[in-house]
Amino acid sequence: MEENIITSVQNARVKHVVALQQKSSLRREEGLFVVEGQREIEHCVACGYELVEVYSRSEECGVRSENTTIISPQVYEKMAYRGSTEGIIAVAKCKDHSLSSLLTPHSSLLENKNPLIVVLERVEKPGNLGAILRTAEAAGVDAVIVCDPLTDLYNPNLIRASIGGVFSVPTAVCTSEECIAFLKAHQINILTAQLQDSYDYYDYDMTVGTAIVMGTESTGLTQQWREAADAHIRIPMLGRLDSLNVSVSAAILMYEAVRQRSEKIKVKSEK
Secondary structure, X not given: OHHHEEOOOOOHHHHHHHXXXXXXXXXXXXXXXXXXXXXXXXXXXXXXXXXXXEEEOOOOOOOOOOOEEEXXXXXXXXXXXXXOOOOEEEEEEOOOOOHHHHHOXXXXXHHOOOOEXXXXXXXXXXXXXXXXXXXXXXXXXXXXXXXXXXXXXXXXXXXXXXXXXXXHOOXXXXXXXXXXXHHHHOOOEEEEEOOOOOEXXXXXXXXXXXXXXXXXXXXXXXXXXXXXXXXEEEOOOOOOOOOOOHHHHHHHHHHHHHHHHHHHHHHHHHO
């Protein structure tokens, strides 16, 4: 077993994991990413991701693979992006995130006649995108589409903030133009969140096929989304500030859709 223990922080495999953590270009080039923590790794595997390597600080780790390697505490400290991850780190293969990946057999997007989709244009903070994916998982959203991204889906901060939601929520990455065409082709209503020329969000029907579209906090949505929208919606701002964090705004709108859909089901069941 000794030969399968890494004790040097200068080891090439250690340096490779660190580079994958730090460089989005390397993640894209190799189609690999790093996931830390017992819960996150188990969720990753349960969602169909393939582990390439597993590194454990202890031989008693819960997630095992034929490629499990024991590492010293010093090596773990070097490799880990954050400290409290139960001493286990894995390298996994990225999945396909094209729009066509949302239309695989038995996908919720195809099975649901009135799908709920969240679209994010040029959101740049990994923590915000991760938080939105976490909420999307909780709200049962059918898909999240990231348009013209300024961060990649396997950024360590995004994975951490999503608490594994990035693995389980069907997610696609594309241009805004491609996304608009996709939504219109599938007759999904486009609701853009914006302050100008808009209605309060609770006044619009979200029980039909709906895409909630959010932009950046600084500049909002681009003109092509405003023009493509079936309706413009806003969250009433009753204080002095005129905006919320994008992840908070997305959560409010997602759960309004959940409320409306739950109420519709309740009404039908009472008839």
